[in-house]
Amino acid sequence: MKVIALLAFIISTPTTTLACDPESNNQPQCNLRNVNIPIRNFWDPTVYWLCNSTNGIAESLKCPVSLLFEPIKRECVPFDKWVWIKPCSAATTCDPESNNEPNCDNTNINNPIRNFWDPTAYWVCRESNAAAELVKCPINKMFDSQTGRCIDSTEWVWTEPCPNQF
Numbered sequence: 693m694k695v696i697a698l699l700a701f702i703i704s705t706p707t708t709t710l711a712c713d714p715e716s717n718n719q720p721q722c723n724l725r726n727v728n729i730p731i732r733n734f735w736d737p738t739v740y741w742l743c744n745s746t747n748g749i750a751e752s753l754k755c756p757v758s759l760l761f762e763p764i765k766r767e768c769v770p771f772d773k774w775v776w777i778k779p780c781s782a783a784t785t786c787d788p789e790s791n792n793e794p795n796c797d798n799t800n801i802n803n804p805i806r807n808f809w810d811p812t813a814y815w816v817c818r819e820s821n822a823a824a825e826l827v828k829c830p831i832n833k834m835f836d837s838q839t840g841r842c843i844d845s846t847e848w849v850w851t852e853p854c855p856n857q858f
Contacts, residue, residue, distance in 0.1 A: 712780035722748045732763035734779040740768075775799055786854035794824050806837040808853045814842075 712718075718734040720726050722743035731741040733752065740761040741750040755761055755768035762769040763777055777799050786792075792808040794800050796817030805815040807826065814835040815824040829835055829842035836843045837851065 714779035718779065719752075720750050722746055722750055730761070730766045732761060732779075737761055737774065737776075740766075788853040792853065793826075796820055796822050796824055804835070804840045806835060806853070811835055811848065811850070 714734060716734060717736075718732055719741055720731050720743060722745060724746050727743050727746055729743070730753075731743075731750070733739045733741055737760040739752050739754050742753050743750045758771060759768035760771060760774040761767070762774055778797070788808060790808060791810075792806055792815065794805050794815055794817060796819065798820050800817045801820065802816065802818070804827070805817075805824070807813045807815055811834045813826050813828045816827050817824050832845050833842035834845045834848040835841075836848060
């Protein structure tokens with residue numbers, strides 16, 4: 693009977709999801725995986741969230757004057773370098789179990805994007821609202837997401853697909 697009661701409790705207990713809510717301000721719950729990682733505020737591009745401890749409350753920090761928070765670089769950049777990115781878009785969310793094929797829009801045209809399943813290939817969006825093209829690197833080359841180009845396989849180093857995912 694205790695087992696049944698425990699199972700009923702577990703099933704009825706609400707769970708926390710990692711789903712992105714574009715209607716929220718994106719204030720994170722601080723945990724081990726997001727300490728000291730700047731996180732985008734969906735409502736105001738002049739500020740971002742920062743967790744200073746694992747069980748603290750995320751602090752809202754303001755970018756310096758004339759700078760806006762860039763969610764991919766996770767830093768404040770000049771107005772003329774800042775591009776609006778739809779909250780919860782593939783550009784700002786990451787699923788390490790996917791192949792990382794992007795949804796093509798005006799923010800990722802002609803930008804090489806890492807294919808998580810094949811290090812010898814990468815994605816390119818040629819036009820907005822079109823399917824991404826899978827491009828193969830030349831023989832003995834592998835895609836380096838840091839430089840955005842194919843490099844010699846002897847120089848290539850594996851990196852986490854979603855290093856800032858939490």
